Amino acid sequence: MILRLRPSETANSILGIDYARLRTLGQQALLFDFDGTLARKGASCMPAVSLSLLAELAEMGFRIAILTNRRSTRTIANITVPIMYHARKPRRAGYLALLRELASDPAHCTMIGDRTLTDVLGGNRIGMYTIRVRQHPCECP
Numbered sequence: 001m002i003l004r005l006r007p008s009e010t011a012n013s014i015l016g017i018d019y020a021r022l023r024t025l026g027q028q029a030l031l032f033d034f035d036g037t038l039a040r041k042g043a044s045c046m047p048a049v050s051l052s053l054l055a056e057l058a059e060m061g062f063r064i065a066i067l068t069n070r071r072s073t074r075t076i077a078n079i080t081v082p083i084m085y086h087a088r089k090p091r092r093a094g095y096l097a098l099l100r101e102l103a104s105d106p107a108h109c110t111m112i113g114d115r116t117l118t119d120v121l122g123g124n125r126i127g128m129y130t131i132r133v134r135q136h137p138c139e140c141p
């Protein structure tokens with residue numbers, strides 16, 4: 001159980017991750033949590049800094065999607081990638097459905113999120129590479 005709660009790595013925020021290294025590790029797809037990861041909790045839209053990062057990562061060749069436990073009654077306005085609401089993390093089904101949509105598999109996909117008991121545990125359960133971020137990018141110095 002303890003191993004399943006341990007992320008493969010930890011970063012200060014999504015801006016502090018070495019994405020080029022993930023490519024060299026064979027990672028093709030990135031699943032992001034939204035609240036507390038790409039934006040502050042409860043945000044109604046994606047901050048510009050996260051939109052630019054996702055565009056940059058797509059240019060690097062990553063397939064990208066968002067997996068959130070947020071209900072679809074609180075949609076996010078300016079989403080540019082596939083998103084699954086009400087994902088019920090850490091249950092496996094949401095991860096696997098999005099991976100199918102991205103035509104990827106757990107061994108080549110990284111889950112990035114701020115919560116151990118949902119994002120990290122769910123990703124680890126299906127054998128994904130997992131990164132826990134301490135804060136969303138708007139709080140970065």
Ligand SMILES: [Mg+2]
Nearest residue numbers: 033035036114
């Ligand atoms: Mg979160």
